[in-house]
Amino acid sequence: MNKLQWEEKFNTGITVIDGQHQRIVKYINELHEATDQNIERKQVEKILVKLVEYTLTHFAFEESLLIDSGYQYLDEHKKSHQAFCKKLSDLEDKFKSGQNVAPLLTQLLSDWLFEHIVQEDHQYVDCVRNFFLEN
DSSP: OOOOOOOGGGOOSOHHHHHHHHHHHHHHHHHHHHHHTTOOHHHHHHHHHHHHHHHHHHHHHHHHHHHHHTOTTHHHHHHHHHHHHHHHHHHHHHHHTTOOOHHHHHHHHHHHHHHHHHHTGGGGHHHHHHHHHHO
16 A cells, blocks of 8 residues: 555545544554554554544544534434444454554555545535534
8 A cells, every 4th residue: 555645635624624634644654654664563553542542533523513513414424433433443453462454454544534534524514614604
């Protein structure tokens, strides 16, 4: 897998969300580089933990923003996050049992993240913008 590149089409126009997405991409690239360079497992674990924790924090922030803005498809969006969190949890368990899941995780995150941003996150942009304009 090549290093992930942020592209203009991924921007939602919501600065805080775009910044968080870009930070997740940065962590994915760190994990990818660590596995490519055969860095020791303890270092890979630190990057993995940082990546997973930040992704979960981002989901919580995003869901809070969607609640505040009254996004009508919040339940579906949360279900998408929950399904992804289940996959993350399963991979974390495999990592803890000694398996090398970093390549799987970087692929899963990169595929899911960009698809999620373009197909799902862009759907809430108008709702969130309108909320901020009104308040």
